Amino acid sequence: MPNPTLFPSFTHTLRSPHGRLLDLRQPQIMGILNLTPDSFYPGSRLSPTDETALLHRAEAMLTAGAAALDVGGYSSRPGAEDIAPAEELRRLLPAIEVLRREFPVAFISVDTFRAAVAAEAVAAGADLVNDIGGGTLDADMLATVARLRVPYCLMHLRGNPQTMRTLTHYDEDLVLTILRFFRDQLARLRQANGGQPHPDVLLDPGFGFAKNAPQNFELLRRLPELAPLGHGLLVGLSRKAMVHKFLNLSPDTALNGTTALHAWALRGGARLLRVHDVPEARQVVRLYEMVG
Known part of the structure; x- marks a missing residue:
């Protein structure tokens, strides 16, 4: 059995240092706002200088039910x-x-693996640090998160975005490897936090990050095996290659497949779905709640 002091029971509420709460007693939706010119799904890209487009998309997501x-x-x-x-x-x-100014009660996550970027983003009003490196890409990240007392999403990754496609071979069982990674990184986070468990931690198994298609589907089937860690799961499947390449589609036509996999993720214990398409994901959650 997991050590209860290392893996405390998930409280289902993330508490921002700014006083905002994200209630995950029921599964929720996180809308993606990509300020990049090269994200894999062109329909998600926003220009950092187009404030109007950013606010329009954010408002649409919040209105559609993004938490x-x-x-x-x-x-x-x-x-x-x-x-x-x-x-x-x-x-x-x-x-x-601008998001903080226009949507003062919205719960905002910053997607970064850099500690200095995370610190400035939290100072600007971000409520959660979403780290694809899980503390492995910046040696200062775990100490920074602990110091800021900010909710943290710790993702499993091998290598970095430039090298991860070459790192899909696992000598041991995939899920066991991920469990050990989370165990070790949570222990390091605890050490950075003065020996106390850091509150408000989500875990992301990292679909598509140093994992090929068969591994992604195996991980989705076995998602319930991550439950003993005692933390809520964030799952990001939206329009990824495991959907569009498997179905011989492009990312812009992969919404239906994404929706199907979202249902499996909820069944496996996901508490927060990171998505491009909020209305459709919210429908899945509502139907899952009725069936479940």
């Missing part, structure tokens, strides 16, 4: 260009500031 907005300035698609922290901040900070 959180995830703002990213660094594309993490396989083989993405590595941009400097200054460029990432140039894209992120004005967007977070």
Whole structure:
């Protein structure tokens, strides 16, 4: 059995240092706001200088039922260009500031693996740090999250966006490897937090990150095996290659397949779905709640 002091029971509420709450007693939706020119799904791209388009999409997502907005300035698609922290901040900070001004009660996540970027984003009003590296891509991230007392999403990844496609071989069972990764990173986060468990941690198994299509489908089937860690699961499947490439489609025609996999993710214990298409994902959650 997991050590209860290392893996506390998930409280189902994330508490922002700014006082905002994200209630995950029922599964919720996180809308994706990509401030990048090269995200894998062209329909998700927003220009950092187009404030009107950003606010329009954010408002549409919140109106459709998004409980959180995830703002990213660094594309993490396989083989993405590595941009400097200054460029990432140039894209992120004005967007977070305008979103905070126009939607003061919205729960805003910053999608970054860089500790300095995370700190500036939280200072600008971000409520959660969504780290694709799970603390492995920046040695200061875990200490920064602990110092800021900010909710944190810890994702499983091997390598980085530029190398992860070459790192899909696992010597041991895939899910066991992910469980051990989470165990070790949670222990490091606890150490950074003065020996106390960091409150408000989500885990993301990292679909598509250093995992090929068969591995992604295996992981989705076995999602309930992550439950003993005692943390809520964030799942990002929206329009990814495991949907569109498997079905011989493009990302812009992969909504139906995404919807089907969202249902499986909810069945497997997902508490937060990170999506491009909020209305459709919200429908899945509502129907799941009725069936479940």
